[in-house]
Structure formats: C-alpha cells, structure tokens
Amino acid sequence: xxxxxxxxxxxxxxxxxxxxxxxxxxxxxxxxxxxxxxxxxxxxxxxxxxxxxxxxxxxxxxxxxxxxxxxxxxxxxxxxxxxxxxxxxxxxxxxxxxxxxxxxxxxxxxxxxxxxxxxxxxxxxxxxxxxxxxxxxxxxxxxxxxxxxxxxxxxxxxxxxxxxxxxxxxxxxxxxxxxxxxxxxxxxxxxxxxxxxxxxxxxxxxxxxxxxxxx
Amino acid sequence: xxxxxxxxxxxxxxxxxxxxxxxxxxxxxxxxxxxxxxxxxxxxxxxxxxxxxxxxxxxxxxxxxxxxxxxxxxxxxxxxxxxxxxxxxxxxxxxxxxxxxxxxxxxxxxxxxxxxxxxxxxxxxxxxxxxxxxxxxxxxxxxxxxxxxxxxxxxxxxxxxxxxxxxxxxxxxxxxxxxxxxxxxxxxxxxxxxxxxxxxxxxxxxxxxxxxxxx
DNA sequence: CGGTAACTTGAGCCGCTTCAATCCGCGTGG
DNA sequence: CCACGCGGATTGAAGCGGCTCAAGTTACCG
Numbered sequence: 001x002x003x004x005x006x007x008x009x010x011x012x013x014x015x016x017x018x019x020x021x022x023x024x025x026x027x028x029x030x031x032x033x034x035x036x037x038x039x040x041x042x043x044x045x046x047x048x049x050x051x052x053x054x055x056x057x058x059x060x061x062x063x064x065x066x067x068x069x070x071x072x073x074x075x076x077x078x079x080x081x082x083x084x085x086x087x088x089x090x091x092x093x094x095x096x097x098x099x100x101x102x103x104x105x106x107x108x109x110x111x112x113x114x115x116x117x118x119x120x121x122x123x124x125x126x127x128x129x130x131x132x133x134x135x136x137x138x139x140x141x142x143x144x145x146x147x148x149x150x151x152x153x154x155x156x157x158x159x160x161x162x163x164x165x166x167x168x169x170x171x172x173x174x175x176x177x178x179x180x181x182x183x184x185x186x187x188x189x190x191x192x193x194x195x196x197x198x199x200x201x202x203x204x205x206x207x208x209x210x211x212x213x214x215x
Numbered sequence: 216x217x218x219x220x221x222x223x224x225x226x227x228x229x230x231x232x233x234x235x236x237x238x239x240x241x242x243x244x245x246x247x248x249x250x251x252x253x254x255x256x257x258x259x260x261x262x263x264x265x266x267x268x269x270x271x272x273x274x275x276x277x278x279x280x281x282x283x284x285x286x287x288x289x290x291x292x293x294x295x296x297x298x299x300x301x302x303x304x305x306x307x308x309x310x311x312x313x314x315x316x317x318x319x320x321x322x323x324x325x326x327x328x329x330x331x332x333x334x335x336x337x338x339x340x341x342x343x344x345x346x347x348x349x350x351x352x353x354x355x356x357x358x359x360x361x362x363x364x365x366x367x368x369x370x371x372x373x374x375x376x377x378x379x380x381x382x383x384x385x386x387x388x389x390x391x392x393x394x395x396x397x398x399x400x401x402x403x404x405x406x407x408x409x410x411x412x413x414x415x416x417x418x419x420x421x422x423x424x425x426x427x428x429x430x
Numbered sequence: 431c432g433g434t435a436a437c438t439t440g441a442g443c444c445g446c447t448t449c450a451a452t453c454c455g456c457g458t459g460g
Numbered sequence: 461c462c463a464c465g466c467g468g469a470t471t472g473a474a475g476c477g478g479c480t481c482a483a484g485t486t487a488c489c490g
Contacts (some may be wrong), residue, residue, distance in 0.1 A: 046338045048429035054338040067327055074331045104319060111326045112282055116289045118333035123261045123269040125340035126387030130478065164437065172341030177478055179438055196487070197437060214263035345446070379469060389447060394470055411455080412469060 040083035155201030255298035370416030
C-alpha cells in the first residue's frame with residue numbers, strides 16, 4: 001500500500017493506538033472493521049484449542065488487516081510494540097473502493113503477493129529443517145532492517161524486534177530450538193551477535209542463503 | 216469461479232488437455248499465461264533443491280492458476296488424473312477484466328479465500344501432529360466428495376483420488392506416516408475401509424472433528 | 431540493586447523419518 | 461484364465477531431530 005493510499009484511507013478512518021500485548025482482532029469474532037497498520041509491529045496468528053499458536057505473519061506499516069470472506073475474522077492480531085492503525089467499517093471500505101477504483105486493483109495485487117508469501121511459508125513449515133527455517137527467517141528480515149551504512153566487515157545487520165517466542169510461533173518451532181539454532185549458527189560463523197538478543201549480524205550471507213534454500 | 220465466468224473465459228481461451236503426471240506450469244518460469252481448470256485434478260507444489268516437495272493445494276474445476284505478482288510462476292503444477300484447462304495470455308486477462316469489471320471483484324474474493332485456506336494450512340503444518348493433520352485432511356475432503364445417498368450406518372464416504380505421496384506432500388509428512396495414521400484410525404474406529412485405497416468411510420465424524428481441531 | 435521476564439543451555443524422551451521388506455491391485459502377455 | 465511384473469500401499473525396526481522438562485544466565489526496569 002502506497003503512502004498516497006494511506007493518506008486517502010486515514011481521511012476516512014478512525015486512528016487507534018495500542019500498547020504491546022494488546023489484542024485488537026479476535027479470531028472468530030464478527031468481522032465489522034478493516035484495518036491498515038500505520039505504526040509499529042503486530043503479530044497475526046491462529047490458535048488451537050489447547051493454546052498452540054501459529055504466527056501467520058508479522059504486520060507493519062502499510063499492511064492490511066481484517067481480511068475475511070465470511071463474516072468472521074480468520075485470525076487474531078496483537079500489538080508487539082506500540083502500534084497505531086486506521087480502522088474503518090466495511091461500508092466505508094466499499095465506498096472507498098467505489099471512489100478510488102484503482103484501489104481494488106492494488107488490493108488484488110497485495111493479496112496475491114500475500115498468497116505467494118503464504119505458499120513460501122507452507123514450504124518452510126512442511127519441509128524445512130529447523131536450521132533452514134531460521135536461515136530463511138533471517139534472510140527475510142534483511143529487507144525489513146534499514147541497511148544504513150552497512151559494514152561488510154562486521155556483517156549485515158538484521159533486527160529482530162519480536163521475542164524468541166514470536167519467532168518460534170512463526171517458524172513452527174519451540175523457543176529452545178530457535179535459541180539453540182542461533183547459537184549453533186554463531187558457532188559456525190554464519191552470524192555474529194549484535195548488541196542484545198534483538199539483533200544479529202549476518203557474517204556469511206552466501207552460506208546462509210544456501211541453507212535457507214535447502215542446499 | 217461461477218459457471219458463467221467459466222463460459223466467458225473459455226470463449227477467449229485455448230482449451231488444453233493433459234495426461235496424468237504431465238507438468239504444465241513450471242516454478243520460476245516466465246509467467247506468460249493464466250489458467251482456469253475445467254476438468255480433473257492437479258497438484259500445485261513448490262520444490263526445494265534436493266527434491267523435497269510441498270503441495271500447496273489441489274486444483275480442480277473452477278480453480279484459477281498462474282498467479283504471479285512478479286513475472287515468474289511461484290509454483291509448479293502437474294496433472295493428477297486427466298486434466299483439461301483454459302489457457303489465456305496476460306493481455307487477454309487484462310482485456311477481460313476491463314470488459315467484465317465484476318470479474319475483478321470476484322478474483323479478489325477468490326484470492327482472499329485462498330489466503331485464508333493457506334493460513335489454515337500454515338497452522339496445520341506448523342503446529343498439528345500427524346494424526347491431527349490426517350483428520351483435518353479427511354474432513355476437508357468431505358465437501359469435495361459427492362455425498363450421494365449417504366448411509367450413516369456405514370459412514371460418510373470420502374474419496375481420495377490422489378496417491379498417498381500427494382497426501383503426504385500436502386500434509387508435510389512421509390507416505391509411511393500417512394499410511395500408518397490411516398491404519399491407526401481404522402483400528403480406533405474413526406474410519407472404515409472403502410473399496411481400494413482411494414477412499415474411506417468416516418465412522419465417527421465428531422471424534423475426527425475434535426482431533427482435527429487439536430482437542 | 432532487586433525482581434522479573436526473556437533468553438540460553440543441558441539431558442532425556444518421543445514422534446516422525448529412514449530404510450527395508452512385504453503385500454496388494456491391476457494391467458499385460460503367455 | 462492364470463502367471464508375471466510393477467507401482468502404490470502397508471508394515472516393521474531402528475535412528476534422529478526437535479520437543480519437554482529443568483536449571484541457569486542475561487537483560488531490562490523500577
């Protein structure tokens with residue numbers, strides 16, 4: 001979603017702020033609203049009866065939430081850090097799509113792109129080993145991390161603002177496995193520690209890439 | 216996709232037939248065409264370098280193939296049984312969308328629905344046990360199997376036209392695990408054998424449902 | 431500094447995979 | 461009509477990758 005679209009949308013929408021851990025979409029609830037993220041990061045996830053969770057994706061600025069063909073939300077969404085978003089009703093969305101026909105095309109493009117990402121994630125969840133999953137995740141995160149003044153001597157910086165628990169729920173692993181895998185990758189010189197646990201430096205991108213691809 | 220849409224599309228398209236095992240979309244190839252399935256069943260899948268496969272979905276009559284935001288196909292597609300489909304070029308699709316504006320809305324709806332299915336599958340692949348996966352799969356197949364003259368005394372018939380290998384690749388398991396799980400479900404009275412390996416009868420839907428939901 | 435939540439590390443276990451041996455169904459040809 | 465062959469399915473035994481349970485360690489915040 002472009003900055004221009006966001007502008008148009010926010011004019012018709014209510015702006016809402018949420019603190020970390022607050023939930024603002026509930027899987028199975030009546031789908032009344034649509035949302036576009038304008039600040040922060042949120043976790044989109046599904047839950048099984050006994051509490052097992054699968055994180056379907058991370059949402060950040062520009063992402064579209066509240067997707068539902070039937071009248072109920074297909075997933076829950078919680079703020080990871082401080083989040084703000086635009087909220088608008090289904091009738092308002094319909095009006096917007098009428099007034100800005102290009103937006104429908106864009107919406108289709110976005111949804112197709114999400115579907116492709118979802119399929120890539122199915123490959124990861126169904127067929128990749130723990131190490132391959134973590135490698136894939138780190139590579140995915142490169143684009144999300146501002147590469148300001150990159151210094152190849154130390155490695156490509158990757159920020160991991162979410163907890164290990166979020167990463168584990170995203171990769172279909174347990175937190176211990178994520179932690180162990182990161183340690184083992186440090187051992188093998190693939191990555192290096194950044195300050196704190198919420199960031200790493202990629203020391204050997206080629207090797208990490210090969211690992212992510214399943215080689 | 217409705218029968219009416221299929222009619223409109225087939226008027227502008229080339230109709231092609233494929234025999235079992237023939238591939239007609241190649242992951243990574245230039246995405247020149249779009250496709251709509253008109254007969255048979257196909258496997259949509261992604262592949263890793265060493266041959267591991269993840270089946271992303273089964274395609275049958277009315278399903279839309281060739282999705283690609285970038286210019287390359289995101290997955291491969293192969294015929295499972297005898298398949299026929301309509302093929303048309305991207306410019307033709309654009310013309311169709313111009314001439315039938317409602318089709319874009321429908322395309323968006325279809326894609327949203329696929330995305331929701333994909334997310335459900337992520338939950339399955341990331342968090343469900345083998346038994347829960349097979350239970351989920353059988354329940355999913357109920358709707359695909361014509362429930363002609365259902366006889367609750369013998370169980371709800373479910374047809375499994377694909378091989379165990381396809382099921383395994385869809386569920387992120389090995390064929391041996393699928394086979395063992397089905398046997399164990401028979402043992403436990405959840406399902407019964409139909410004639411041949413390509414069909415079962417669901418004997419205890421409630422229990423199977425509970426299992427699929429992770430209870 | 432104290433307390434808590436997040437992260438790391440270790441040891442043992444379990445579910446799924448791997449490897450291997452049948453078994454079954456079906457089409458083919460003698 | 462039956463023997464044969466072949467691909468798919470089933471079953472068995474052993475191994476291993478990721479999970480579970482548990483004990484530290486570190487980072488963060490009052």
